[in-house]
Amino acid sequence: MQLREVTDDDLEMLREHRNRPDTRVWLGHSSPISSDQQRAWWATARLQQSPALLRPTAMFLIARDPDTQCDVGLVRISDITFDSACVGSDVFAEHRGKGYGYAVFAAACARAEQLGARHLWLKVFIENLPAVRIYKKAHFSIDQDAPVEVYYRPTLRPAMRYATSSDGFIHYVTMRRHSA
Numbered sequence: 116m117q118l119r120e121v122t123d124d125d126l127e128m129l130r131e132h133r134n135r136p137d138t139r140v141w142l143g144h145s146s147p148i149s150s151d152q153q154r155a156w157w158a159t160a161r162l163q164q165s166p167a168l169l170r171p172t173a174m175f176l177i178a179r180d181p182d183t184q185c186d187v188g189l190v191r192i193s194d195i196t197f198d199s200a201c202v203g204s205d206v207f208a209e210h211r212g213k214g215y216g217y218a219v220f221a222a223a224c225a226r227a228e229q230l231g232a233r234h235l236w237l238k239v240f241i242e243n244l245p246a247v248r249i250y251k252k253a254h255f256s257i258d259q260d261a262p263v264e265v266y267y268r269p270t271l272r273p274a275m276r277y278a279t280s281s282d283g284f285i286h287y288v289t290m291r292r293h294s295a
């Protein structure tokens with residue numbers, strides 16, 4: 116999987132991806148975002164990954180399939196410290212269910228490790244079955260000591276395609292991977 120920088124031309128596509136109910140139902144902040152909010156986010160994100168910094172504090176990158184040259188997903192690396200980072204990835208809707216999930220996430224982890232992060236972590240809703248499967252395949256395990264946050268999202272329940280609970284409650288857990 117190739118990773119390329121996000122450009123201004125990608126922003127509206129990313130906002131549409133972010134605002135789809137079947138994407139945002141699985142995000143910590145599930146409300147749709149406006150163009151203004153998107154621009155404010157991007158202004159901050161650019162500073163966080165400025166080449167002028169000794170080390171970026173966050174990175175947002177587009178994942179591209181090297182065979183088809185199609186942009187298939189988004190890589191998010193945040194909370195970057197001298198030895199840890201929060202990693203995340205999405206696959207764009209039209210490319211989901213084709214096996215890209217692990218490749219995009221593995222590329223996110225590899226980039227975070229290149230930045231020096233030996234301890235990788237993320238938060239995921241345990242009901243997001245494909246995501247949890249990908250993270251376990253990448254040797255992440257649930258932090259049993261971290262708090263579990265319970266969210267109630269009844270209006271977004273139809274978008275929970277993989278929900279194992281039928282009542283609108285979903286459970287946000289922390290998963291971690293430590294490298295030697």
Ligand SMILES: CC(C)(COP(=O)(O)OP(=O)(O)OC[C@H]1O[C@@H](n2cnc3c(N)ncnc32)[C@H](O)[C@@H]1OP(=O)(O)O)[C@@H](O)C(=O)NCCC(=O)NCCS
Pocket residue numbers: 137138139141142203204205206207210211212213214215216217238239240243244245246248249277
């Ligand atoms: C979660 C997401 C990244 C997965 O990407 P994807 O390309 O659709 O996933 P894949 O096709 O690679 O499948 C991933 C795994 O889940 C499995 N899977 C698919 N549907 C499943 C289901 N209903 N139940 C259990 N496992 C399922 C696949 O078989 C595969 O496992 P395998 O490699 O062992 O066969 C993608 O659906 C997405 O971006 N969703 C919206 C945003 C999101 O949830 N982001 C993550 C937030 S933490």
